[in-house]
Amino acid sequence: MKFMRKLALLMAAALCLSLLAGCGSTPAPSSGTSEPGDTQDTGPIKIGYLGPLTGGAAQYGIAVQNGMMLYVDEINANGGVMGRQVEVVAYDDKGDAVEALTAFNRLVSQDEVVAIVGAVTSGPTIAVAQESANMDNPIPMITASATADEVTAYGDNMFRSCFLDPFQGETMGRYAAEVLKAKTAAVIYNNSSDYSVGLMESFSQTCSDMGVEMVAVEAYAEGDVDFRAQLTNINAKNPDVVLIPDYYNAVDLVIQQLRGMGNQSTLLGCDGWDGLLNVTANADNLFDCYFSNHYSAEDPMAAAFVETFMARHNEEPMSFSATAYDAARVLFDAMERAGTTESAAVIAAMKETDLECVTGHITFNEKNNPIKTCSIITIKDGAYKLDRNY
Numbered sequence: 001m002k003f004m005r006k007l008a009l010l011m012a013a014a015l016c017l018s019l020l021a022g023c024g025s026t027p028a029p030s031s032g033t034s035e036p037g038d039t040q041d042t043g044p045i046k047i048g049y050l051g052p053l054t055g056g057a058a059q060y061g062i063a064v065q066n067g068m069m070l071y072v073d074e075i076n077a078n079g080g081v082m083g084r085q086v087e088v089v090a091y092d093d094k095g096d097a098v099e100a101l102t103a104f105n106r107l108v109s110q111d112e113v114v115a116i117v118g119a120v121t122s123g124p125t126i127a128v129a130q131e132s133a134n135m136d137n138p139i140p141m142i143t144a145s146a147t148a149d150e151v152t153a154y155g156d157n158m159f160r161s162c163f164l165d166p167f168q169g170e171t172m173g174r175y176a177a178e179v180l181k182a183k184t185a186a187v188i189y190n191n192s193s194d195y196s197v198g199l200m201e202s203f204s205q206t207c208s209d210m211g212v213e214m215v216a217v218e219a220y221a222e223g224d225v226d227f228r229a230q231l232t233n234i235n236a237k238n239p240d241v242v243l244i245p246d247y248y249n250a251v252d253l254v255i256q257q258l259r260g261m262g263n264q265s266t267l268l269g270c271d272g273w274d275g276l277l278n279v280t281a282n283a284d285n286l287f288d289c290y291f292s293n294h295y296s297a298e299d300p301m302a303a304a305f306v307e308t309f310m311a312r313h314n315e316e317p318m319s320f321s322a323t324a325y326d327a328a329r330v331l332f333d334a335m336e337r338a339g340t341t342e343s344a345a346v347i348a349a350m351k352e353t354d355l356e357c358v359t360g361h362i363t364f365n366e367k368n369n370p371i372k373t374c375s376i377i378t379i380k381d382g383a384y385k386l387d388r389n390y
Contacts, residue, residue, distance in 0.1 A: 044087035045080070045341055047331070048107035050118030050128065052095035056249060059275045060320055061120045064144050065090065067317065067324030068117050070309060071332075081332045082339065089113055093124050100124035101131055108139065114341040115140045117327055120320070122148035122165075122195050129158045140346045142331055144324035147271065148194045152368045157347050159368040161327040161359070162320075165198035168270040168292045171374050172199075172243060173206025175290065175390060180266060182207075182240035184215045188230050188254060190246045192222035199245030199270050215239050227254050228261075235261045247272040252280045259285040266290065274319045277382065286379045294319040295359040296375040296386035305358045316384075319359075326357040 049068060051061035072086050080086060089111045091103035100119050107113045116132075116139065119125040125146035132138050133155030142159040143151060149166055152158045176182040185207050190196035204214050215237040218230035234242060235258065242265045244254050251273055258267075259282075269276075269291035280286060297306045297316050305325060309317040334349035335341055355362050360372040376387040 042084070044085045045082075045335070046087045046089060046111060046113045048104075048111065048113040048116040048118070049088055049090040050093050050100055050103055050107070050116060050124070051090075051120035052124075053090075053092035055094045055096075057095040057121050057247065059248070059278065059318070060145060061092070061095070063275075063318040063320040064118070064120050064324040066309070066313060067144065067321030068328045070305075070312065070321075071325045071328035074308075075328075075332055081335050086332070093119055095121050095124065097124045097127035100128050104128040104131055108135070113139070114343070115142075115331055115335075115346065117142055117144065117324065117331065119143060120145045122146045122151060125151050126154075126194075129154045132157060137343050138347075139343050140331065140334070140350060142327045142350070144327040145271075145320045148198060150194070156368070157343070159330070159350055159364065161323045161330060161357075161362065161370055162271070162294055163372060163374060164369055165195060165270070166202040168374070169199040169202025169245070170206045171292050171376075171390060172268050172270065172290075173203045173210065173212070175292075175376060176207060176241045176268065177210035177212050179388075179390075180241060180290075182212050182266070184213045184237070184239045185241045185243065186214070186216035186218070186234045186237060186239040186265075187243045187245070188218045188220065188227065188234060189243075190222060190250065191219040193246065195247075195272065196245045200243070203243050203245070203268075212241075224250075225253055227257050231258050231261060231263075234258070235263050239265055241266045241268050243268045245270050245272070248274070248276040248279055251276060255285055255289075256281050264288070271319060273377075274384075277379070277384065283379075283382050289379045290387060291377055292390075293375045293377045295322045296377060296389075297384070298386040299375070299389075301356070301360070302358045322358045326355075326359050326362065329357060330355065330362065 051064050052058050053061045076085050093100035093103050119128055125143050138155050138157035140157050144161050147162055147165045149164050187200050189200040207214055216234045220227055244251050266288040271293050273291040274293055295302055330353050334346050338345040338349040353364055362370050365371055373389050376390050377384050378387045
């Protein structure tokens with residue numbers, strides 16, 4: 001009996017010790033997997049933003065950030081994505097590829113974002129697109145503004161909501177021939193910029209194909225401020241149209257110097273002109289100017305977006321604010337349809353995008369580039385005016 005009593009006491013003690021040990025144990029990990037930034041599907045959805053918030057291209061970077069954040073705030077106010085709030089981690093890449101790569105790696109490894117809107121200008125976007133394609137599980141990325149053809153060439157995870165440089169150059173070449181009835185054309189371009197070179201090439205080829213004679217093609221380098229030698233050559237040819245495919249700061253310098261020579265040619269540009277009225281030294285010289293852009297604030301489909309943006313920022317949105325609003329919409333629509341933030345599922349859903357957006361109806365081709373139309377903008381009475389959708 002004594003032996004049996006002792007055995008029972010020992011067994012009871014062992015059971016108590018086992019229960020106590022179980023109370024302090026860590027629960028077994030879930031068998032499922034989660035993406036960086038997923039807080040077990042209950043915390044915020046963290047996405048990254050990359051763009052120039054300082055430096056020469058800051059106007060574009062701020063425009064993209066403002067458009068993206070407008071949509072983020074709207075969707076958060078309406079319950080978020082899959083019932084979760086969206087949190088944005090933003091970095092200033094200063095328009096520099098090295099800065100962009102540093103920020104990209106920080107977003108992925110340190111901030112653990114599940115997607116990125118950006119970068120903004122073509123050089124940094126190409127750099128991060130190459131880097132992201134080398135990841136084991138590339139995260140979805142969408143740029144609102146990088147128009148160089150090469151941007152989506154590296155991986156299946158890179159998308160854009162803006163159209164491409166070759167499309168813009170071709171469009172302006174057709175516009176010169178079909179609408180303006182130009183017989184001769186010239187180009188002055190930045191040979192340090194992939195953006196400018198690509199536009200020059202596609203415009204020149206289209207003009208030649210359509211019977212418009214290219215009478216002069218002049219180049220300058222990044223940072224140049226005196227273009228008089230090149231413009232003297234162009235002015236001597238007296239072309240019907242002159243394409244200036246660069247960003248607004250350089251464009252204004254070129255226009256002021258060309259008009260200062262008495263040149264009356266029709267001047268053509270592309271989306272880099274958006275913002276020209278904010279920096280121009282003399283708006284009176286911006287006569288007979290036309291440029292391709294991603295949308296027009298006068299377009300009825302953009303009315304609600306323009307009204308909301310102006311109420312918040314007290315200024316008319318640039319085109320890249322509109323494309324950024326659409327980029328965010330494309331990304332979060334894909335997450336909702338995928339029902340997850342898992343990279344492969346979101347990328348697959350983005351490929352199936354079919355949305356009416358601020359800048360038009362968006363679907364994607366096999367290279368993740370949008371299929372959409374183009375707005376031709378002119379400048380009259382110190383304001384941008386829609387000439388036509390083309």
